[in-house]
Amino acid sequence: MKNSSNKIDVRLESIRILRKVDEKDVLAQELVEERCQQTNVSRRDKHLLLELVNGITRHRLSLDTILSFFSKIPPQKIEPWLLYALRLGIYQMIFLDKIPHSAAVNTSVELVKNLIRRPDAARFANAILRAVDRTIKNKYSVNHKNVNQQKLLYKKENVWCEFSEPIFPDPGENLTSYIAKNYSHPEWLIKRWLTRYGIDKTIEICKANNHIPTLSLRINHNKTSINEFASLLEQNGILARVIDNNALIINKSVVSDIPGFSNGLFSVQDITSMKVGTFLIAETPTAGAITLLDMCAAPGGKTTHIAEIIQNKGSIYALDISLKRLHRVKENCQRLGIKNITIICCDASEGKIPFRCKFDRVLADVPCSNTGVLSRRVEARWRITEKNIKQLAALQYSLLKTGSTMLKQDGILVYSTCSIEPEENQEVVQKFLKNEPQFYLDKEDCYSPEINKGDGGYMARIRKRNLGW
Structure with a gap:
């Protein structure tokens, strides 16, 4: 219930949310929406809260690199409330054009005073933030070709923040570290992208991941x-x-x-995500007769799109392991006026789908690393690991194989992710096709986030051969 008498302190609320995002498996966007529903928040304050939470999360490694240049204490050893307040102050000075540097410094120091209540912590915050302020030479550098790259931080297309000191690593000595810290991505991810894509495309992907979608x-x-x-x-x-x-x-x-x-x-719904529905509903049989299984349906964006494509006819069965997230599917169906979706909570990866019948269409929009949607899923880059990708690939294969057992002859199965990692995409599909010769690849599409600044992802349309028996 919304409290109409309670006006929030946006900056305090932002660092509270940031700490929750780091300590719990929650989404930044959902926490912001939840908090704004509970409290009387003006439109302007909601925009600022979203900007602070998403921006600080996206640029966290860049902010910590700047902080490390001025602090003898490494970021990982700074007590949490102090660290979040410092990130907040640095972010506002560099990325928020309408907020004076003095206000960015003062509000962060006040937060430290109120949250930690130790004079030494407030003095430390004040000293660090004022040192950063003095070092910012030009927030809107566009003519930077002759400037030392260690003094530049990428902000947005053709705009950099220029410092008077060489804050970032030397790209000539350690290119991976330079790109990771300047464009705020984990080093292991930059290393694998450099190997696969080369320097230019890796940087373009990073830029796309840091823009506001x-x-x-x-x-x-x-x-x-x-x-x-x-x-x-x-x-x-x-x-x-x-x-x-x-x-x-x-x-x-x-x-x-x-x-x-x-x-x-x-x-x-992103444009790339919308393509999955039309990819699946190819050569549609009579809409009233089509049966469709969505194995990982929540929160329901693709499921409801499919229902709209077939004009609320036929039968769609929406499965998901999370009952809480399935409530979102139900809410979306009610809001959109969709009546041909049956919602069922079950773990499709276990192969225990509660149906004996086969389906005309099966969608396996599987859990993934989200490396194609890092601009939207701002916390994802800090949660995934190389080990996660291998674990996800095993789960994805299991879901694809389970989905294939639910398909009619001549049916269509679409496998999709919002990842750009081959281990989760082409390699999963190739392994499946090698092991299941009664299926064949009809078409596959790959989308990279730097193209048109949209979501990245992968989709494969797989058909089951009609063997005549």
């Missing part, structure tokens, strides 16, 4: 049309760019700012 909307054609909805947005002063008959991109970052959400006129 656009908000793309999928139109619910059962309730409106692209032209009607675009007109509604225009009436509310929202700029929109129509992509095709199903989708548009807008200049907003908060869903509650957009008219028509509660009425089910649209869903938030």
Whole structure:
């Protein structure tokens, strides 16, 4: 329930959320939404809270690299509240153009005073932040070709922050470390991308992962049309760019700012993610007769899109291991007016799917490392490890194999991820096809996040041969 008398301190709230994100397996975006629903938050404050939480999480390694240059105590040994307050102050000075440096310093020091209540901690924060402030030479450097690269931090397309000191590693001595710390990605991930993609593409992927993602909307054609909805947005002063008959991109970052959400006129879904539904519903049989199994359905973006494509006809069975996340599927179905989806909580990876029947279509949109959507899933880059990718590949193969047992002859199975790692994509599919000769690859598509600054991912359309028996 929203407390109308309680106005939040955005900066205090941001570091509370940041600490929760680091200490628990929760999503930053969901914590921000949850907190804003509980409290009376202005539109402006919600935008700032999102900017601080997402921005500090994205740029965490860059912020800690700057902090390490000025502090004798390494970031991992600084007590948590002090560390989060320092990151907050540094982030505001470098990335938030409308906040004066003095305000960024003072608000962070005040947080330290209130949260730690030791004069030495406040003095330490004040000294570090003022040293950073003095070292920032030009926040908007565009003519930087002749500047020492160790003095530059990438901010956004063609804009860098120039320091008076060489804060970052020398790329000539350790390129992996330089890219990791300047573009704020784990070194192990940069190392594998450099091996696979080379320098230029690796840097472009990192840049794409650090940009603020656009908000793309999928139109619910059962309730409106692209032209009607675009007109509604225009009436509310929202700029929109129509992509095709199903989708548009807008200049907003908060869903509650957009008219028509509660009425089910649209869903938030990236353009790449939307392609999965149309990829699956190829050569559709009579819509009223189609049966479809979505093995990992929550929170329901792709599931509800498929329901819209087949015009609320046929039968869709949405499975997921998480009952809590399945509630999101139910809420989305109710909001969008979808009635042909049956929701079931079960672990599809165990092969214990509660059906004896076979399906015309099976979707295995499997859990993955999220390396294709790091701009959107801001905390993911700090949670994944190389070991995780190997573990995920085993789970993904298990889900793909289970899904294949549920498919009719001549049926279509789509395997999809939001990863750009071959171990989770092509290698899983190739292993499956090698072991299951009654299936064949019809088509596969790969998407990289630096292309059009969209989500990265992979999808493979697999068909089951009709063997005539």
